[in-house]
Amino acid sequence: MEGIRGLAKGLITTLKILFRKPVTEQYPEYKRPLPARARGVIILTRDPDGEERCVACYLCSAVCPVSCISMQSAERADGRRYPRWFRINFARCIYCGFCEEACPTLAIQLTPDFETSRRDILKLVYEKEDLLVNHGGKNKEYNFYRHAGVTMVGDKGTHINEDKPVNVKSNMP
């Protein structure tokens, strides 16, 4: 009797669900809005002045667990570094977001766009032109050079959130 009740309960449950609306989201027709921090295709952002944020420090390349990021650093005439070429192999990328965490200048960022499938695997190798965008990504106001102590923009102690330099020789308690 107990067993029969158990069987009947299961049958009733499936019958009820038969008349319920499926919970499936029909993907190509309906695309669920993804949160802004969803991890998808990687972009290289620019600072508010329109300059590339990337300073070619190789930290993203070093932290990448699948080694899909490669670049060649170069220096401009005014001493600011930039990548001469920057390449991400999305066929290898696992979208872990470590590069974004490692980046000191917020240059490399992941976007919610995930539709990267291509017929040809070589088309998944993105060059710098494909990666570079004309906006600041998640933090539009941030400008690395206005925060950090780099002499090329202003003197020491003139940047945002920066203290005046102290004279170490007379720094008595």
Place this chain on the structure above:
Amino acid sequence: MIWAWILGFIFLIIKLSIIMIVLLTVAAYLVWVERKLLGRMQARFGPNRAGWFGLLQPLVDLVKLITKEDTVPEGASKGLFLLAPGVVALMALLIFAVIPFGKGFTLRGRPIPLVITDLNIGVIYFLALSSLSVYGIVLGGWASNSKYSLLGGIRGAAQMISYEIALGLSLVPVVMLARSFSLVEITNAQRNYPFILVQPVSFLLFFIAAVAEIKRIPFDLPEAENELGAGYHTEYSGMRFGLFFLGEYINMIVLGSLVTVFFLGGWHGPVLPPLLWFLIKVWVIVFILIWMRATFPRIRYDQLMNMGWKALIPVALLNIIVTGAVILGWS
């Protein structure tokens, strides 16, 4: 005389081809129905990409199965390996030959019964063929040269032989009531009331044993996906794999028809035309089969054997004795 014979032969061929085409189409669409219902019972959509509501899905599946490579594994016994799927599908198709699916009609003074052949040993024919279809499974499992297939084949043999007995015994009261082995006669005996009203135990026994016989969940041990890969058809590919499935789905229809003929009164029914009654009854049984698949887990091997030998067979024997006593008392 000879012309009448030739005309009769032509009618038979036409009838056979119509039934064959309808049966194969229905089996193909049964796959769609099953996937759709299973999907809805799990709060999914089921196939809905190929064509309107996924109605082209069976055709697309067919094209895929036919164009796939037909592989034979290394070390397989080639002849038997190639033969086995055919056995399963053929036996399933052949059983339908004795099933009356409607009231006959008369065309130009010539009676056309809606049954391929009114065999006077129809019940035995059905039992014999369902035993033969075990060969497809055992040979397929053995010839594949794979341990999973072999295990599936052995399980299939053990399960189907055990449940065959209960299947046969559960039909004895029906035969006793109808006083005939012919399925046409059994249908006619249910003119006034379906046998399920007087033989509910027999109906349950037959249904359980037949579900085990056609290897549907919860008795699908020979093809247990989780533990045996796919059991006896692990090594099959392309249309040979498709034939196994075709056999399974035709078996579902055949089981529905047999339950209808033996217990639900065949094509007898009020108001609606006989053929429609038959189809409605068959689809109700098929729906129940799909419903069970969506609900029940697979039972364990020892549970399966215990149930077959320690529950079904004694109950079936008891049922025969009681039915016999009652019939004897009435007359």
